Amino acid sequence: MTAGAGTLRLAGVSVRLHDRDLVPSLDLTIAPGEVATLMGPSGCGKSSLLAYLCGALSPPLSASGPVFLGECDVTRLAPEDRRVGILFQDDLLFPHLSVGDNLAFAVPPSVRGRQRARLAAAALAEAELDGFLKRDPATLSGGQRARVALLRTLLAEPRALLLDEPFSRLDGPTRSRVRGLVFEHARRRGLPTLLVTHDAEDAEAAGGPIIRLPGWENGA
């Protein structure tokens, strides 16, 4: 299944806080299935860059520069029309919905009726979470919640994937397993993926190009 739409291309994107440049002018092309890593000290604008890419940057931060998904300029699209998936440090599963409803929430509206629940169940089965459909997300382990969050993001059929330190709350074997799962799905679906992390091991596992952002203290 290759839903990927081609490359994710940033053509001179810059992020500002008030009138100070956090990210000066970033050119970056990520191929389908490739996982690029963005590293840098806290407060250097990594997360803000991701917020800009999914269309949710809020004042006092601002950004400029076109963003392309394949041939399509998505810079002016509303977040919900961009089809850019994002995973955060916290899984952010909606606490008022069951696991199955969380997944069904993400299924595109063109899929109707029972088929929605069927897609959710199939996704769970694929991630070895059979029978979790009716579960309360609050009763899941950290690794299980991370996997459900990934499934939810993928069910929305994104054309690119953004990862905002999604593994930093996990530890040990769970961490490397979830990480492997995320990268594997990204590759299999041909999703250009941008990972933000502090962790050198994450960056190495990603296997793609590594971009280091300078902190503003260092005189960007």
Added chain:
Amino acid sequence: MSGSRRHWWDAWLHAAPTTTLALFLVPIIVGLVATWIPAFGYLPALGGTTLSLDPWRRLLDAPGLDGAVRLTLLTGLVSTLVSLAATIVILAAWHGTRVERAIRRLLAPLLAVPHAALAIGLAFLLAPSGWIARVLSPWATGWERPPDLLIVQDPNGIALIAGLAIKETAFLLFMSLAALQQIRVHDDMTVAGSLGYRPFVAWLKVVLPQLYPQIRLPIFAVLAYALSVVDMAMILGPSTPPPLAPLILRWTADTDLAMRFVAAAGACLQLAIIVAVIAVWAMGERAVVLCLRPWLSSGRRGGRGWAPRVLSGIVAVSFALLAAGAIAGMAVWSITSRWRWPDPLPTDWRVANWSNALPGLGTSAWTTLVVAVIATVIALALVIGCLEHEQRHHVRPTNRAMWLLYTPLLVPQIGFLFGLQVVLVSLDLDGGWAALIWSHLLFVLPYIFLALADPWRALDERYQRTAGCLGASPARAFWAVKLPMLLRPVLMAAAVGFAVSVAQYLPTVFAGAGRLTTLTTEAVALASGSDRRIIGVYAFAQAALPAVVFCAALVLPAWLYRHRRGMRR
């Protein structure tokens, strides 16, 4: 299609703050202007066509004015000081204990009881022929018949002060507990403790200075309320003379139409008194700060704090017992057939009191319900619109905007409702549903905003962002994610708004113009009568309605989310 839906949604969010402000500022400003002009003799409808100081002269000559003003100042200031002192000592003495958590739980029901119902219940309890005297007589008191004492409606307003203090302590505790969430109390108390400070003194020295600025506006609202209360004062306060606000109300209903001009001048005097007292209070704050600053850095660590615990415990328990006894008294009287003095309980019971009252009771209960529900729904829609707008555009209400929000709670009701009624009459809108609902909305709105703002702002905004990145439109992210996640605070805010509407007395009298009556206006009107059974029926119904809504607001989310551990807090 989604384009037009989006347009509709954005238009709503965009209009919400302005609409909200206009909805409650316009009637207040119009009402104030239409009160001040007749106060200077101009009201053509009543034959006043020239400006003059005559109404003021007659006001100053009015019999009982001096006493009324003195009584207003006494009851308003003393009840506010008692409530504030009780709030501070209770919180300081019991911080972080089980008692504090118990108080937190007991507050909601006490807040839900309307002022008028509590006043009626207290009168049942405290009067010379009341429940307490019955239980204690004759073995403890020696009274063979109800003594001829003015315990309720006493000339110094002590019963009124007690009634106000109970309600306002509950309100200030509620506002303080909410404000404390914004302060790092736990960390600060730990640091102070590690420096050797005992909890009571640590709380006073470290937490109170941070808390006070946050509850300053609520304190002013309490002050303004206590200085201009009408319904409680009519039931618990003395009548010759009454405090200023009930006296003005009496003048507005005087058969001599010329007294309306005096009433208008009185309403202006009422506003002036509140402005002056708040100004004096603000100066008092500075004086207290100056006096206490040396103590803050004196290094005194304080003792074990038993005295404040005992004292505040007694105050809290007696307030709770009085409130509980008041409600129980109404309930008992409402099903009493015969209750001879000094029996501790009725000898004959009669549930038919309720069915006998039903025709009138049903009508006013229905009006109460309709007005409260509609006012609450409108207010919720507006407040949520404002809060969403604020988040979407990353603007926070400034300090000045918060003062605007508090306007309906700071301006005395009698100070602008008189003028508003003049305007309503001239537009032929008085006594109608729209006017009644709007007049309630003025007071429901600020309370719903206060109840909802903090939980609304506290929700992690990434949930909405996540929903957006999953392809949900802003409207869907709102309806399917944000609103269900905030169901509990939304329903609590709705219950608060509902209770505020049910409790409104003066707005109902003026906007309802006698044609639309609620449980509150009926209960207050009956309270001066002598049949406690029928008073008990109305007062208990008035207290029960908001209580039922509060219960529903607690139970509904708990039941809906019984399988969602992440939704319990």
